[in-house]
Amino acid sequence: MIIATLRLDLNNNNSMSRHYWLNVEVGMPDNDKHVFSPVNERLPWRQLLMFGTQHVLVMAASPIASVFLMATALGFSSELTLQLLSATFMVCGLGSLLQSLGWRGCGARLPFIMLPGGAPIMLFILIAQQNGVAVASGAVILTGVFYFLVLPIFRRLLRFFPSVVVGTMLLLVSVNLIKLSGELIVGRPDSVNFAAPQHLLLAFSTIVITVLCSRLLRGTLGQLSILFGLLGGSLLSVVLGVFDSSQLSLFPLLSLPTVLPFGMPEFDLFASIPLMLFCLVSMVEATGQTVAIREAVDKPLDVNRDVVRTIRGDALASILGGFMGTSLIITSGENIGVIRATQVRSRYVTAVSGLLLLLFALLAPLARLIEGVPEAVVGGTSLIVFAIVGTMGIDMLRKVDLRNHGNMYVVSTAMAVGLLPILVPGVYSHFPNGLSGLLGNGVAMGALTAAVMNFLFHCIGHPHASVDDKAKLATKASL
Template sequence: MGHGKDTGETPAPARPEDERLPFGQLLAYGTQHVLTMYGGLIAPPLIVGGAAGLKPADIALLVTAGIFVSGLATLLQALGLGPFGARLPIVQGISFAAVSTMVAIASHDGVRSVFGAIMVAGVIGVVVSSFFAHLVRLFPPVVTGSIISVIGISLLPVAFDWALGGRGTSGYGDPGNIALAGVTLLVILVISRLFQGFVSRLSILIGIVAGTLVAVPWGKADFSGIGEGKVVSLPPVFAFGTPVFHAGAIVAMTIVVLVIMTETMADIVAIGEIVGTPVDHRRVAGGLRADMLSSTVAPVVGAFPASAFAQNVGLVAITGIKSRFAVAAGGGVLVVLGLVPLFGRVVAAIPAPVLGGAGLVLFGSVAASGIRTLSRVEYGDNLNIVIVAVSLGMGMVPIARPEFWDGFPDGVAVILDSGISAAAITAVLLNLFFNQWSAYKKDKPSVFAAAPERATPASGTPDRPAVEPPPSPGIAGAS
């Protein structure tokens, strides 16, 4: 029998996230992911280690362990192993959501109690992952768009702090720091405008490198300490002693784990929207299992919970690199950085203002992706606009007034102090109340439902086409 002619072209993958790229491109794109997340990755160990009163050498162990575990977790999430992993371009890193709770535990009972609480809470998370994943049906575009927008908005203050020099530093607020962030941002914008293809997609990486090179003669970068310490080192097992299990710490960390799972599910849904691939409850369950398994094992080598990193969602959106193998390459880079502390010290020397200039683009693009999703929502004769308004408002509370929930019980404060989880809970509940609950449903339930009359297919207008474009393939089965 005859065979078709070989054109020499690689067939397009069935799913956009399965695209395979040349090794050099994978490494470059993966490194870009690492540089994007690095500042946020090392911050939680520094904060918690300081709260626990650890010595600088011990804090360095926390940082190295966090990098190593984040790399392994990213590989598991992107490539998958059996029932573990969403097999999407999702980067894993040490979760910010757990920082305040870990600081509280470490301040009272020490870091060993933090590790014990994480291990127990992580096991609980693995057990409930499958049930938790079925909640994906509660995330139609009006919900996902609101959550994605809040993810981007809630991350922008991090970029602003970086641009000012990094909170707590002696030069915080120096106009020179802001200028350096502006130089980095300008390089990214110029590269994005003047170049196409491979170079354009590396605009973030090029901007970070250029900003760092400018910072050296400016006196804003210090590489003097990169030669100190070991060149190669395996993360030691239980370097801080065996974990300690306290009931109160375990309860508090379990609540945090539920918050982390909510945020991870939102990130999985968000990346599905951006990539344009169906995300059903099975993929969400696999992602949550990987998330929780990584968090459970992390304390063995002295690391904290590793969850999906929202800032890297923005990188996928702005570069258009949807391949999960590019993210896996970034995971490999993180593993190497965790084994070779010298490399980690080089990356850690990147000035915070440089990261701030890049973060403005990255985090803003996440918010823009949410707005794009919300543009697909039908606002006529329903209360969807109220869902969006209240969800965004709730998500902004911790950003505008961080002390807002301080007077509430710890369990409430832990959940609502995260703008992402507050927006997710609000959007899901309001969507159920307004769109799913059939009792007392009316054709025109409120003045908020008022909207311009839509054109019929036969009488489209210049600003509203007769046939609307089909919705992008976000969540499988979402209405």
């Protein structure tokens, strides 16, 4: 195989040189060639480091929260908790590198960050409480293998996820994530400091700083407005005396993750069923995220190819996570909002984020420093980022004819099914545990409902196809 590389040096409005590579792989299929696109932009190392740090700081709360939730629920020691935090950062970093750079058909070569999912963490805890942590680790590994087994079947269903389905899913993702961000800000309703004015002050100050930086700063500094907002909120928390410095210490300096921290995994197929069911849900979410990030980076992609690569990356990261003691590690849609806000689309930025996550995995003081940032500050930053994900969903739905009878019912029914468990937590609490966890995932149920409704209205006889769709069908029939 011969690879020809064309390098172009362009100057943007800030007189900053940018380098693009157009790689043409001779002997490869046409749909597997690299395309000239901002996603392949290679920024100077200084900018890669700053933009990569911005992604990491916005997303760092997720692995920290997941590990401490697991440790609290399962009664892990502080030493084991620190090892699991290190392992989670390591798997997230390796997964982000895989998705950003790609390897042997795995990884979409898109600017993705990989994080532990909230639902998989709860399912891992449930399996561990009922069967032991060794069985829970085995369930994660079995689910990673299950990804590969069902992928050929799922690949045939990708045509049932057009813009009307993906746009609806992004709206539901945004609402769900905004709700979670709000909970970070106000805390638990049964806590003493629930909705404390100080927390609200930190959150809204973070938002104001972010907006002002975005409005007043230009060039690279303006693109770092989210990072500046997060740093500004953290500095304010130090002034107010609410920054948690109790865990800050230089020692131990290194924190090395342990392979098989719970011993040899035990493989129980029946106990693994809840995670395997979530695997199907995760594939649907990965489909929407891949389409959405394609829109964000403005790169024409082969959805059938790139969605498959994304899911393969999720599978490999999850299998590795099972051996390191974590739950499923999957692609995150949250960082899409960062990309849209900053307009920095390079996959090499998230590759650097992956390297930084690996650094956090090894250097314990860095992880403890991030852990000290108040949740209200992280929540304020997340509110903006996650709301931007919603605007992307609105933008996708704007291109859909919602006056069409079928499209109207696709969106409205999916929003009803998806928003119910998000806005009314516990609505399915009387159902069996595995089923209630699946039905209670509003994003997944909304996306699946949208896909089924789209099939019902637009794929069976096309009785409610729009005028444009009918014209396309007539053209295909004439051919």
